[in-house]
Amino acid sequence: MTPPTNRFLRFAKDNGLSLVFGAMFLVTLFWQAVAGQAEYNDEMRSLGADPIGFGRYLASAHFAVAVTENWQSEYLQFFLYLFGTVWLLQRGSPESKEMHKAGTESDEDQRVGRHATPESPRWAGAGGLRQLLYSRSLGIWMCVVFLGSWYAQSVSGAAAFGEQRLRELESPVTWSEYLTEPDFWGRTLQNWQSELLAIGSMAIFSVYLRQRGSPESKPVGASHHATGVEG
Incomplete structure (x- = not known):
């Protein structure tokens, strides 16, 4: 049985591109919200209105x-x-x-229909509308x-x-x-x-x-x- 640590490392290696960019997306989205809240509250104060909290700003x-x-x-x-x-x-x-x-x-060239292989997605080997939709x-x-x-x-x-x-x-x-x-x-x-x-x-x-x-x-x-x- 593969140890949990090895499974995690294998998963991280196999999905490194999506994991790193996903994490970077969440970090930048958070700091965008922080900066946006500060900008919005500065505008509210200049108008004599009350600032809003972070949760309310997110909505x-x-x-x-x-x-x-x-x-x-x-x-x-x-x-x-x-x-x-x-x-x-x-x-x-x-x-x-x-x-x-x-x-x-x-x-x-596209390995569809009768040219699909056993490893091809199921709809690649199908015909008609399913193949048309999947191919696009x-x-x-x-x-x-x-x-x-x-x-x-x-x-x-x-x-x-x-x-x-x-x-x-x-x-x-x-x-x-x-x-x-x-x-x-x-x-x-x-x-x-x-x-x-x-x-x-x-x-x-x-x-x-x-x-x-x-x-x-x-x-x-x-x-x-x-x-x-x-x-």
Whole structure:
């Protein structure tokens, strides 16, 4: 029987990427909440209002919109990247497929249908709608999370915007009215442009620059023209 310590170490090694980034996410989310509460309470004091506690701030529209406006842009990035790289190519980039592989590729290349192996997921060997959905499930899920977090941003943003207008002795706006406000589109587009810049930069920088040992980079000695080659 494998000792618990060894099982834990094996689990940590097998899941190191998700565990480390998950922990970093929780730490940064906590400190974002701390900083956000301090900023919000400073604003309340300047208006002569009482500050709020940490728990109440976590349930506030101010915190919700700050979180969701970043989430929706990140998942938009993944969604666009997953679907875009099916057809769009970048010669010399490991972020691109090889130049002759544009498109959804053959069933044999993708190991679906009769080309599925015993180790393949069950739906990869199925036909019809199940295979169609599973073969696009990652992109579909990223799109669902993007739309859900964008909707959450719009709802929390409308609430935060309404609070601000009330403090300025102006009437709040409805959710549908908020969708036409510069505040909503300013929050949205400032995140979208940064994510699109990041995708484009990674695609072109990885043609000429290297990171030894990273699967996101070509091998150090690979040609600049080598496409779809990962280290």
